[in-house]
Amino acid sequence: MKFKYFFVLIQSFLCFVLNAQELDKEVLMHVDGDPVYVSEFMTVYNKNLNLVQDESQKNVDEYLKLFTNYKLKIKEAKTQGLDKKPAYKNELSSYRKELAKNFMTDNTVTEALVEEAYNRISNEVKAQHILVLLSENASPADTLAAYQKISKLRDATLTEGFENVMNHQADGKTIIAEQLGWFTGFKMVYAFENAAYNTAVGETSQPFRTRFGYHIVNVQDKRKSRGECTVAHIMILKKEEANAEDLETRIEDIYKKIKQGEDFEALAKQFSEDKSSASKGGLLPPFSGGQLSTPTFEDVAFGLKEIGAVSKPFKTQYGWHIIKLYNKKPLEDFKDIKAKLVNKVQHDERSTRIDQALYDNLKTTYNVSDKEPNLDYFASILNADYYISKWKLPLDFDGGKTLFTIGDRAFTYLDFGYFIMKNQRRVSRDTSFKTIISKKYNDFLNASLVAYHEANLENENQDFANIINEYREGLLLFDLMETTIWNTAKTDSLAIEKFYELNKENYVFPERIDAVVASSAKEKTLKKVSKLLAKNKALEVIKNTVNTKDAVEVVFTSGIMDAQHQMLPKSFQFKKGISKIFKHHDAFEVVQVKAVLPETQKTLAESKGAVISDYQKDKEDKWVKALANKYKVVINKVVFDKVKSQIESNK
Numbered sequence: 001m002k003f004k005y006f007f008v009l010i011q012s013f014l015c016f017v018l019n020a021q022e023l024d025k026e027v028l029m030h031v032d033g034d035p036v037y038v039s040e041f042m043t044v045y046n047k048n049l050n051l052v053q054d055e056s057q058k059n060v061d062e063y064l065k066l067f068t069n070y071k072l073k074i075k076e077a078k079t080q081g082l083d084k085k086p087a088y089k090n091e092l093s094s095y096r097k098e099l100a101k102n103f104m105t106d107n108t109v110t111e112a113l114v115e116e117a118y119n120r121i122s123n124e125v126k127a128q129h130i131l132v133l134l135s136e137n138a139s140p141a142d143t144l145a146a147y148q149k150i151s152k153l154r155d156a157t158l159t160e161g162f163e164n165v166m167n168h169q170a171d172g173k174t175i176i177a178e179q180l181g182w183f184t185g186f187k188m189v190y191a192f193e194n195a196a197y198n199t200a201v202g203e204t205s206q207p208f209r210t211r212f213g214y215h216i217v218n219v220q221d222k223r224k225s226r227g228e229c230t231v232a233h234i235m236i237l238k239k240e241e242a243n244a245e246d247l248e249t250r251i252e253d254i255y256k257k258i259k260q261g262e263d264f265e266a267l268a269k270q271f272s273e274d275k276s277s278a279s280k281g282g283l284l285p286p287f288s289g290g291q292l293s294t295p296t297f298e299d300v301a302f303g304l305k306e307i308g309a310v311s312k313p314f315k316t317q318y319g320w321h322i323i324k325l326y327n328k329k330p331l332e333d334f335k336d337i338k339a340k341l342v343n344k345v346q347h348d349e350r351s352t353r354i355d356q357a358l359y360d361n362l363k364t365t366y367n368v369s370d371k372e373p374n375l376d377y378f379a380s381i382l383n384a385d386y387y388i389s390k391w392k393l394p395l396d397f398d399g400g401k402t403l404f405t406i407g408d409r410a411f412t413y414l415d416f417g418y419f420i421m422k423n424q425r426r427v428s429r430d431t432s433f434k435t436i437i438s439k440k441y442n443d444f445l446n447a448s449l450v451a452y453h454e455a456n457l458e459n460e461n462q463d464f465a466n467i468i469n470e471y472r473e474g475l476l477l478f479d480l481m482e483t484t485i486w487n488t489a490k491t492d493s494l495a496i497e498k499f500y501e502l503n504k505e506n507y508v509f510p511e512r513i514d515a516v517v518a519s520s521a522k523e524k525t526l527k528k529v530s531k532l533l534a535k536n537k538a539l540e541v542i543k544n545t546v547n548t549k550d551a552v553e554v555v556f557t558s559g560i561m562d563a564q565h566q567m568l569p570k571s572f573q574f575k576k577g578i579s580k581i582f583k584h585h586d587a588f589e590v591v592q593v594k595a596v597l598p599e600t601q602k603t604l605a606e607s608k609g610a611v612i613s614d615y616q617k618d619k620e621d622k623w624v625k626a627l628a629n630k631y632k633v634v635i636n637k638v639v640f641d642k643v644k645s646q647i648e649s650n651k
Contacts, residue, residue: 040469044067072627126181225331254267266281306325365453372441
């Protein structure tokens with residue numbers, strides 16, 4: 001009996017799946033006669049469902065309006081011929097090739113490279129190197145000379161010491177020497193990374209070549225990755241107009257308050273000038289070694305040993321910091337970071353190995369021979385013009401013969417001839433025509449294999465087709481919006497001025513105060529401060545009276561503040577005079593309001609960013625309405641009701 005119900009359930013599920021597949025093929029709407037299928041609507045809806053912040057956009061009816069407007073814009077872009085622009089075609093072609101790699105890679109090779117990459121990022125190398133500069137297209141003679149020079153330099157390092165050779169042989173022009181510090185996987189070009197990781201500590205590598213020339217690398221030390229660190233910080237920004245001593249004094253005052261036992265997070269909320277983290281008690285996103293642009297900050301952070309430890313104030317190029325350690329954890333497990341590594345490997349120099357595996361696989365798939373055909377004819381028609389990239393196919397070129405076949409497509413002598421002509425690169429005159437043709441044939445065959453396979457991907461892989469269509473329309477939409485809305489909105493100064501005049505009430509400074517806020521962990525201290533403020537004592541006098549050399553009891557913040565200022569509670573009443581003492585951000589505060597600045601009208605210059613943004617939105621709304629009148633949209637209500645029903649059943 002149970003099996004009977006089981007099969008009924010399976011049958012129901014299969015019917016649901018088949019019905020959904022059939023629905024995807026139905027036409028949801030026509031835009032100026034062009035069909036738009038349910039599959040496209042569902043793909044976009046499901047992808048964006050978790051990204052939209054406005055809950056109304058998750059409503060299917062509301063989303064249909066957005067989708068319709070989107071398709072109207074795409075129709076207009078095609079009407080304007082934006083899809084025919086060379087720049088658009090080139091960018092789309094480039095993206096297709098990059099995306100296709102994800103669908104045509106050799107998984108075995110990729111897996112090996114990903115595992116190697118994980119091992120590399122699990123360890124860090126400290127190294128120094130010497131480079132003999134050499135062009136990628138250098139002649140054999142120049143290449144040999146550069147190799148001999150780097151070999152002699154390596155021999156010299158073995159007897160004189162690496163650093164001694166660096167200091168005395170490098171000229172900064174043809175011979176470069178650098179202390180590289182610590183680095184990990186993906187931080188150097190792949191050939192350099194290989195040499196560094198495969199050389200033992202204290203040893204110097206054999207000469208190796210990168211696109212920059214010939215190197216030798218001396219490995220000074222190796223260590224396990226420092227993993228990931230999470231900290232909070234209090235930051236006093238470096239300011240051009242500020243006295244350096246004032247900034248240092250302020251950070252030292254805050255540090256003394258921490259040492260006195262005051263809460264780090266509360267102080268960060270009050271005084272940190274890093275707006276992105278102050279409201280969170282100074283908390284920063286986790287980071288790993290080499291991720292930040294401030295090595296000093298990283299070194300201090302990783303140098304903290306115990307959770308909860310607080311650093312002394314220190315300076316970076318951005319200002320002064322105090323940091324508190326929240327968490328330290330080792331590098332993520334391989335399974336957790338694998339997807340990120342696959343993406344990095346496919347976009348790194350390692351990809352050349354993946355590419356070669358792809359070429360080999362496609363040769364097998366399409367039964368294309370690895371054996372090079374007789375190419376003597378092509379070598380015979382080259383001449384000296386090729387060395388200066390001015391060679392052309394001869395008038396009597398015999399292009400009708402088939403060179404090779406891929407699937408149902410024959411590639412002819414003419415195809416290869418044009419490839420040679422279009423892909424001329426300056427090469428040394430010492431390079432023989434036979435060598436040039438052999439390399440060009442290999443490049444042509446590989447490019448043809450990939451192009452043929454890629455051309456059929458949209459028919460063979462629906463995921464690939466969806467992504468390509470999304471990118472294709474995204475490029476069109478960007479170009480259309482840039483030319484129709486964004487650029488004109490920035491340059492249409494008269495229209496912007498008119499829009500501002502019609503909507504001036506939207507651009508005002510809110511009510512503000514010119515105030516001094518005194519903050520302390522002790523209410524008793526602020527009572528004393530309040531009395532001194534009432535007597536109009538200068539802030540320096542009050543600080544010297546209340547604070548001591550060893551204890552900072554109060555910190556002042558002064559300036560023009562609106563109701564959203566971090567030092568003011570939401571309920572604070574704007575009233576001239578000295579406020580009552582109140583608790584805010586886990587500390588006590590008292591505010592001296594010197595003046596209440598009423599709401600005032602912003603000038604166009606003061607509100608130009610907001611005005612332009614609003615003007616663009618208004619212009620776009622009117623433009624979309626015009627498009628709706630220009631292109632007839634017919635929605636298949638029966639099909640749309642089915643779509644709604646399917647979406648509701650999946651919730």
